[in-house]
Amino acid sequence: MLFQHHTTAKRRLLMSASTARRTKQLESILTELGYCREVLVKLRRSVLSFRRLLGLLQERVKDEALLKSLALFEHELASIAEAQVDMASGASFMLDGAVGYITILRARPSTS
Numbered sequence: 001m002l003f004q005h006h007t008t009a010k011r012r013l014l015m016s017a018s019t020a021r022r023t024k025q026l027e028s029i030l031t032e033l034g035y036c037r038e039v040l041v042k043l044r045r046s047v048l049s050f051r052r053l054l055g056l057l058q059e060r061v062k063d064e065a066l067l068k069s070l071a072l073f074e075h076e077l078a079s080i081a082e083a084q085v086d087m088a089s090g091a092s093f094m095l096d097g098a099v100g101y102i103t104i105l106r107a108r109p110s111t112s
Contacts, residue, residue: 019105026098026105033095040088047081 054074061067 019108022105026102029094029098033091033098036091037088037095040084040091043084044081044088047077047084050077051081 051074054070054077058067058070058074061070
């Protein structure tokens, strides 16, 4: 929705001709991005909390089987953390794109 690469040329022309329509679309995009960023922050905090807990457990546990399971869980948490960083980067890119587009819209002379 933000970059309009998936729409037809006619639809892109219609959106660029209607500043009010594009503004409404950008508001919707920013609202969705805000929600996604909130979820990603909660995910990051949860992973950090689980990793702290795992560290404490690994220091105290003597059972080798349980230690192996905790190591596997740590590996899974690391994968989730890596995916979260990737998604957060994508969300930041889209946010920057939306802000840039809004700046362009504001600088464009009004046709109304």
